[in-house]
Structure formats: C-alpha cells, structure tokens
Amino acid sequence: MTAKGWEDIRAEVLRRIRARDWPPGQVIPGEEALALEFGVARATVNRALTALAKDGLLERRRKSGTRVAETPVRRATLDIPILRHEIEAQGRAYAFRLLDHRLTVPPLAVTARLGLAPDQPMLWLETVHLADGHPHAHEARWLNPALLPEPVPDFAQLSANEWLVRNLAFTAGDLAFLAEAAEGRVAEVFGVLDGAALLVMERTTWSGEAPITLLRLTHAPGHRVQMMV
Amino acid sequence: MTAKGWEDIRAEVLRRIRARDWPPGQVIPGEEALALEFGVARATVNRALTALAKDGLLERRRKSGTRVAETPVRRATLDIPILRHEIEAQGRAYAFRLLDHRLTVPPLAVTARLGLAPDQPMLWLETVHLADGHPHAHEARWLNPALLPEPVPDFAQLSANEWLVRNLAFTAGDLAFLAEAAEGRVAEVFGVLDGAALLVMERTTWSGEAPITLLRLTHAPGHRVQMMV
C-alpha cells in the first residue's frame, strides 16, 4: 500500500470501511497513527478524513476521535438552476410572462412560515416560464417588500428570480419537493385537467433574520428533477 | 477587515462576489496577493477559495487563475435516508411488508436503462414501508441477481435497501424526482383513488460497470422531501 496523496489515503480508508475492516460505529486509529502508517504528515491524513466526513462516511469529534458512521448516509446534490439557463442549455428559447403582481396581505400560513407579522402586506408575483413557447413551469412567489429598492424593479422585464440572484445575497434557505394535483390557474396554464399530478418545488430563502421570498414552482406534467449522487 | 481563519476569508471573498466588487467572469487576485492582503499564509487563502469553488461560486484553473462563476449555481444537498431511520427518527414505529418477489425478465425499458441483456431475468421486489402501521412509501425494485450471494438473503426479514447499504458498495448512481398519478396496487396500498398525485423518487445505482438496482419509491400522499441549501 503505497499512499502518496490525500486521495490515495481517502481511497484506502474508504476501502477499509467497505471491506468492514473498520465496521460501522468503530473508532478508527487517530490521525497521528495513520500518518505514521502511511508515511505522510498528519495534515495529509486530516485532509482525507475531513473529506470522508463531509461525504457522511465518517463522524469526527474532538477528543473522541473518528468513527465510521453507523448509517452510511448518501448525499445527493442538486444544482438549482436559473430557469432561463436550464432552458437555454437545452437549446430552447426562453421567455416568461408575468400573470399577476400586487401588494397584498398573504395567507396566515405564509406569514407564519416566514416569521412575519400576520397583517404585513407582501409582493405577490405569478409567472409562467416558457420553453419554445410552451409552458415549462408556473411560479407563485411571495416577496418581502422591505428588501426591495425604490422604485421596485419591473418584474415584467426581468424575472424575479434573476433579479434576486443578482442583487440579494441569501444566507440560508430550504427546499422541498412534493406532488400536487393541478387546479385552477395552474391547470389552465399547462392545459391539463384538474387533478393531474404535478411536481412542485417549494423554496424559502433568508437573508440573516429577514425572510426574502417564498416560492412555489410547479413543473410541467412529466417533468423530472434529476440529481447526481 | 481583520481576517483570522479561512472561514473569515471565505466570507469576505463571498461578500466581494455578492457586492459585485468582483463581478461574474472576472479574474480575482491570485492566492499570493490575497494572502498578503489578509495577512495570512497562502495555504489559508487556498482553503477558502477551494471551498468556494466546490460550492460553485468560483472557477479555478492552474495558470489561468481564479474567476467568479458566470452563473452562481446554488447547490442543495439531500441526505438520502434509510426509510427505517427516517421513520424512527420521527418517533414512529417502522415495519415493512414484502408484497411480491420473484425472478423474472424485466420490461425492455428497465434492461435498456441498466445496460443489461434484454432477456436476462432480474429479481423483482415490491415492498410497502409502514410508519405506525400506516403506509409510508411503496417500493418497487429491480435487483441484479448476479450481485447477490447464495443463498439469496431473505428480503422478507431484512429490507433490500438495508441489505444493499450494508453489503454492496456502490460507486455511482443517479436520482430523480417526479410526480405521478396513483394507479393499481400503489393506489390500493395508500387507499387513494386512481389519479391521486404522488411523489416518486427514482434511483439507479452501479458498482463499477455492473448495475446494482433500479428503484421506484412512491411516497404517501402529501409527503414532502426536504433538502437543505
């Protein structure tokens, strides 16, 4: 076992985990011991183990040491694209149409989720994104008006998403996928019957303590969101 | 701007990117220059920039230098849980029932997707996962029998997913989410009408060149798959 770089060490440790030389839950030798065994500096071992820990295969704690994760959690990563780029990357023409926009008091569920006062008005935007003229996704968005400049940008010209990406830094956010039956305007946009199964992506973003936006993106029928593991 | 650790430097560089001090596409100062500016060693700057590159905010190339990514791709990570753990973590009782299992030739779409000979039989497993006795997810799985030991594990006792996680290392895989209308046995399992919108996770995994399994996990109505950004 001639280990030269940190990736070799990473690979060898991974092999031992998979081969059950170091079974789940077991504490593995410390960095110093491994550095000695592999004939490298401790920093090199550290880099390899840190990488494995980031991938969820090891759990590391000061003083306790490093142990093999009980449940080898697999992590998948999703690149959240700007819709325009996603569509143009497929060689299709992108366009969008702003269906509705107004300042209004959102439902309680929305303000509660964002931690805002229940009677505070927010900017409501409803947009349909088109690929080669066909509806690709329906976007329903609540936007915190406190974070917008005066005058408010013209979201009929520049999509809210792109404006946000370019102008507001977000520090935290979460994202969920769910399936929902089409109804009302969404069904109408996609030209499907009420009740058709559609994939919805829900997203909230925050700038420090201040909520930026709550977004529901309903995809066209049959759409798949692909991730790499 | 007193920068002490690599995370401070990461934060400051991020701030400059967002503030458009360094606009998209622009080459930023080299590591040596930044190390000088921040009063740290080059390795510390390297760590910060490497982290930002992994997050998709910078693009780095030897000799060319480091530039701000044109499209600030956001990456979300999904921890793919073992269903039993996910359910038990919510304080609910986990159980599963094997509805069907047999060795049979899969449809063409399956063998084509996995790159196997079209007439090669595979192990078909249909399972329902229960939380507190209520159906939580319906699992339909094709499994490559060439990778199983003799005798074949008893998947009525140990769920196929857990057996795989524990015994087969996979090197690659992909994952997709889609919405689908309930029908047949799936509708029956969840006690919903045909046509109800359900969230489906499709997953294929490989061990080197050999496909391991193709899985369709249909979630209970209303289920949300949550990710952190």
Place this chain on the structure above:
DNA sequence: GATCTTAATATGTCTAGACATAATACCGAA
C-alpha cells in the same frame, strides 16, 4: 503561417511543527 518546444505562472498538494478548541475523564470538595 503552422507546428513543435520551452519557459513562465497560478493553483494543487505536501511537510513539520505549532497552537487552538472541544469534549471527555479524572479528581477533589461539599
């Protein structure tokens, strides 16, 4: 002008040693 060779350069990684920090183990006092 076109192609091959060579030098220059920014990032990638390693080392040896040092100090920081979190978490545990130990021990003494109430």
Place this chain on the structure above:
DNA sequence: TTCGGTATTATGTCTAGACATATTAAGATC
C-alpha cells in the same frame, strides 16, 4: 453521591517553505 474545576487528548487550523502539475504564452523551427 453529586457537583465543579482541571488535566488530557484528538481533531481543527495556521504557518512558511517546498515541489508538482496543468496550462498558457513565447520562442524556435520548418
């Protein structure tokens, strides 16, 4: 026994310097 304080320990991070490597730019040759 229980509660705090203290020592110990493994990981986390930094430094200064070095060499490796990919890639581009410049130069030489045909």
